[in-house]
Amino acid sequence: xxxxxxxxxxxxxxxxxxxxxxKSAVKKPVAKKAANTSPKMxxxxxxxxxxxxxxxxxxxxxxxxxxxxxxxxFMRKLIVFLIIFAMxxxxxxxCCNKHHPRGPRMHYVNGCLDVxxxxxxxxxxxxxxxxxxQDGCITRDEFRAVQRQMRAEIRExxxxxxxxxxxxxxxxxx
Numbered sequence: 001x002x003x004x005x006x007x008x009x010x011x012x013x014x015x016x017x018x019x020x021x022x023k024s025a026v027k028k029p030v031a032k033k034a035a036n037t038s039p040k041m042x043x044x045x046x047x048x049x050x051x052x053x054x055x056x057x058x059x060x061x062x063x064x065x066x067x068x069x070x071x072x073x074f075m076r077k078l079i080v081f082l083i084i085f086a087m088x089x090x091x092x093x094x095c096c097n098k099h100h101p102r103g104p105r106m107h108y109v110n111g112c113l114d115v116x117x118x119x120x121x122x123x124x125x126x127x128x129x130x131x132x133x134q135d136g137c138i139t140r141d142e143f144r145a146v147q148r149q150m151r152a153e154i155r156e157x158x159x160x161x162x163x164x165x166x167x168x169x170x171x172x173x174x
Contacts, residue, residue: 112137126150 107117118124130138130146 106143108140111139113139113143 105117107114113127113130115127118127126146127138130142132142132145
């Protein structure tokens with residue numbers, strides 16, 4: 001944009017004349033300026049500063065990225081991942097362990113229990129009692145029925161132990 005130049009009038013001392021004087025403004029013709037031919041000023045790019053305070057050619061922290069070398073960053077991420085994985089695995093093992101061991105796996109041949117697959121001596125003693133219908137073949141249903149009965153007996157024994165170990169509290173009736 002073109003700008004007008006304004007000439008300021010000289011200030012005279014007030015003591016010389018006390019009469020009001022009308023100032024005449026002398027206007028000069030404004031000359032139009034030619035198109036702006038001066039080169040535009042461009043801001044210089046700001047140098048990249050790293051967290052370590054070095055310039056762009058920093059070799060102390062891996063070049064263009066702060067925080068160490070690529071291998072160091074990878075190892076830190078790997079360690080963090082392994083720690084999180086281990087914590088999740090431990091929490092799953094501690095909190096979600098609702099399934100108890102089911103005991104030995106029994107093998108059946110033609111619907112009958114294979115006696116050779118039984119390795120537990122206590123279970124070997126109970127095999128004759130498992131054959132409920134005395135046909136010489138222990139089916140899955142017969143085996144499961146005896147297992148339920150044995151588990152119920154174990155629970156009763158555990159309850160009796162807890163009751164005998166618990167301290168007896170006597171109430172004072174007064």
